[in-house]
Amino acid sequence: MTENTQPPASGPHAAPADLPTQYTPADVEGKLYERWVERGYFTADAESAKDPYTIVIPPPNVTGSLHLGHAFEHTLIDALTRRKRMQGYETLWQPGMDHAGIATQNVVERELAKEGKSRHDLGREAFVERVWQWKAESGGQISGQMRRLGDGVDWSRERFTMDEGLSRAVQTIFKRLFDDDLIYRAERIINWCPRCLTAISDIEVEYQDDEGELVSIRYGEGDDSLVVATTRAETMLGDTAVAVHPEDERYAHLVGRTVRLPLTDREIPVVADEHVDPGFGTGAVKVTPAHDPNDFEIGRRHGLPQLTVMDERGNITVHGPFQGLDRFEARSAVVAALRAEGRIVAEKRPYTHAVGHCSRCKTTVEPRLSMQWWVKVDPLARAAGDAVRDGRVAIHPKEMSSRYFEWVDNLHDWCISRQLWWGHRIPVWYGPDGEVVCVGPDEEPPAGEGWHQDTDVLDTWFSSGLWPFSTLGWPERTESVEKFYPNSVLVTGYDILFFWVARMMMFGLYAMDGTPPFHTIALHGMVRDQFGKKMSKSFGNAVNPLDWMDAYGSDAVRFTLARGANPGVDVPIGEDWVQASRNFANKVWNATRFALLNGATVEGPLPSPEELSATDRWILSRLNSVVAETDAYYDDYQFAKLSDALFHFAWDEVFDWYVELSKTTFAAGGRPAELSRRVLGEVLDVTLRLLHPVIPFVTEELWTTLTGGESVVVADWPADSGFRDAEAEREIEAVQRLVTEVRRFRADQGLQPGQRVPATLDLTGTGLAAHEEAMRALLRLQAAGDGFTATATLPVGGATVALDLSGAIDVAAERKRLTKDLAAAEKELAGTNAKLGNEAFLAKAPDQVVDKIRARRATAEEDIARITAQLARLPQTLAGPVGGAS
């Protein structure tokens, strides 16, 4: 007998008895992963004749480590690619990382700050060198986590968005866009982060409701005054006009004249502009062209001066009492000064309004007039929208398409320059006489006195937008580009639909002659805690996936994540659920252990159905159904459904019913046992292969042991043989119903599960005679007795199976239960009768439905007859209870 103390099995064809009774993930995971990598299973060959299947990793930030959300995403991608690999595709699961410009720079700057230094102390070159150093130190963390998770990526192709090849891609696309007039430089209002000291794009701004103070200020004097309202009083220092609506009669007399701007000696014009809503507030708006995007536009329309009153850190620069104050200090100071002058007409506090914050550091964004580089997105975004509209790219789940369209159809030009040091430097050189030259990747930058390169770098998403092809070697026409572009599917979270997905669409279509970067966008949700709350470090509910992998194994973590993955929907996950998955992995382990102990085999051809028992035919029929079902779910990215289907098939049908029913066969030996051993081997072989993409480790360990095969990683994906046996399925369902019914009866009677009960089992006419031995074993029935007979009507040939459980009857309990069942059956009969008596129903309901109702009525009638008969017999069998009944 095997004891828990046995060492774990290793390698193919381990003696079955060597398998310990519990699965220990740590014993196999690392070993197996290294074996897979060494054997090159994950290496994608661009010269292969096989059809390609490609998924690129959504590149994690090089600064970070993987959180549960990554583990989730990787599980899905890994499952998809593992299945395709088994299906015979040349599969590329492309790994890599993103340089994450602003995020990484911030991290390294924080490191420097600990040493009391700023990046300026190092200078640009040394700072960038320092970031590379940081990357070298922390980048390995992510790949380590990916290995633990089992990600079947092609490590030989690992890329980083700052790699030389990828820099060439960036320069190439920049040059093309520049030459096509799709990149331009312009001075505009941009979102400026006064802490990061860089421009950020619209989507890097997060709006939150902040409490502010809305003050109303009187500009001008007497009859010629008007009142404007603002939450940013300090910007009034930069006002260069007041705007009113052209048809607003209240202010008609002022348009074209000027009013004096309080706290200054400036007179500013009153202009009429359609943008102003006369119904809002006083209908008069202060105009600060250099510090507000709307005002900027108004200023442009009216030729107003743009007066910048703040520096890059948000400090007031205009001479006077406010000079040097930061914007928030200035705000109070300005209000105080205005109040002193009697200019404050009204205050509303608190006043809640949406305020933009830097998505990286949460600092309040300051709109700022600034010279930046822009991508003219109009033609690109239209193409990106059309590719989805005309079906060349499918978004899954399709409800998410509306979000995508909402964005690509209303896109503003994209500000791509960042005042950072870490990133792809803008490949533009400026000459001494104002020349502007965009330098392509193979071109020499202009040399000579007075030439210098633009100091800005590109938005991170500029390079990650090229990821589906830059990783393959583009702009060279490499074999990999030919083979693996377009990618097959993009698997990513809905949260970066705009940041990343839309950019890849725009760049892919533009760079690759109208070929979209992927055929399908499969969007998943966000991982949440067990109560559906967002995971965050500050809230304290964030989980390090490594902790759970250590405790329960990678398979358990993966299975839990896959099981929660309904398309586009957030995934709650708790430790309890990981335990449940661990239990499942252990169950798979033990079921295989049972099979090996009983000589299950995959040798030789599968016996033909004519030779097989109904039990064997049933499980093979079910197996093939599940293969088909799994395929359908995979093709629809229904990870939760496929995991659940496999879970229930494996545990309930194979590991419980089939294994239990087989025990009798194995015990009896002979030809039937031989056949069943082959069937059990087949069922486990296929089930392990079906499970492998989701739980790769335990399935590999077991499959190689069971089959002696090289590796399930490169085994064939199961195919539906088409074998179905409805008759056998009905027969086994009947057995299950009977067994369940009698078990329930036993439990109700207080009989202990292990207690052998004298009983007769009359299966005459049921067609279930072949299962008598198995049922006796499952039901712990002994030789015949006499006395009370409990019966259950089976849907097989309408015959009755009679069970004799003499001496084991608690009459009161049984009467109570039978009475309850009778009431239920009578209710069912009444319900079905009502329905079948309803002419409208009969006229309109489909035949299938009517037949179903008829069948239900028939069953109810049979139940009533049976229960009535049982109740009638009950009082005569007043034998005392035996075994635990009270």
Added chain:
RNA sequence: GGGUGCAUAGCUCAGUGGUAGAGCGCCGCCCUUACAAGGCGGAUGUCGGCGGUUCGAACCCGUCUGCACCCACCA
């Protein structure tokens, strides 16, 4: 301000017109020789409220309430 989605068992969620489901949790009995990380049995829901369509509604329509998320230049 606009948009989208969600409200189903104690918790987290499946279920797109025909007898209400899963996992976890809960109750009871069992170490039945693959597995106690297990086995068997059981309880639990006016499917958010109100109307409507339909022979029939968790599901379709309207409406109300409560959440969530996304987008947005009303000072």
